[in-house]
Structure formats: C-alpha cells, structure tokens
Amino acid sequence: MPRYIVERQFDVQHEGMPQVGSKSRKILVEEMPEITWEVSHVALDDSGGVKTYCIYDAPSEEAIRHHAEALGAHNVVAVAELAGDVTPEDFPLT
Numbered sequence: 798m799p800r801y802i803v804e805r806q807f808d809v810q811h812e813g814m815p816q817v818g819s820k821s822r823k824i825l826v827e828e829m830p831e832i833t834w835e836v837s838h839v840a841l842d843d844s845g846g847v848k849t850y851c852i853y854d855a856p857s858e859e860a861i862r863h864h865a866e867a868l869g870a871h872n873v874v875a876v877a878e879l880a881g882d883v884t885p886e887d888f889p890l891t
Contacts, residue, residue, distance in 0.1 A: 798854045800835075801861050804874040807847040814839065814847055817870055824867050831856055832864055852879070 809817060818837075825832055833854040840848045855861050858876050865873045 798833075798856065800879040801853050801855055801858065801876055802879055803849075803851045803853060803861055803865070803876050805849045805851065805865070805871045806874055807849070807871040809847065809870055810845050811839075811841060811847055813870075817868070821864075821868050824864060828867065829860065829864055832860055848874075 807814070807817065822834065825834055835852040835854065837849045837851040840850070842848060853861055853864075855864075858878070861876055862873065865871070
C-alpha cells in the first residue's frame with residue numbers, strides 16, 4: 798500500500814487539536830478503514846497556528862484528500878507519496 802506525507806495548516810489553535818484528532822480517527826475507523834494513520838508531527842507557527850505533517854497508508858492520494866474534506870477545519874498544503882525512509886544509521890560515518 799502506498800504511504801503519503803500530508804502537510805496541513807489548521808484553522809484551530811493548539812487547544813482545539815484533541816477534538817480534531819478524535820474526529821479524524823472516528824472518520825477513519827467508521828468511514829475509511831482502508832486508510833491507516835501512522836503518525837502526526839505537530840508544529841506551531843509564530844502566531845500559534847497549528848501545522849501538521851502526517852504519515853498515512855492509503856490506496857491513493859484521492860483517498861487522502863477525501864479524508865481531509867471530511868475532516869474540515871484545515872487546508873491541505875501538500876501531499877506527497879513517500880519513496881522510502883532513512884535514519885542516520887543508514888549512513889555510516891566511515
């Protein structure tokens with residue numbers, strides 16, 4: 798199954814994110830079980846706005862965007878299919 802990274806800018810402040818996360822999970826479990834939410838990294842901009850970088854397993858970019866539409870309260874900045882993962886250990890010092 799393809800994996801995607803999704804960059805989002807939310808319309809809520811950090812305090813509102815637990816409700817957004819719960820809604821996102823509910824949509825996935827009840828309506829879109831073909832999508833797996835792996836992890837989200839949450840960042841705050843200078844004004845306290847929330848930006849996330851989320852990793853999903855999904856059958857297509859269209860499925861990712863459909864979930865985003867159902868979730869609402871944010872704009873999708875970018876979606877990219879992941880080609881792979883690396884860690885520092887993948888690059889020997891010698």
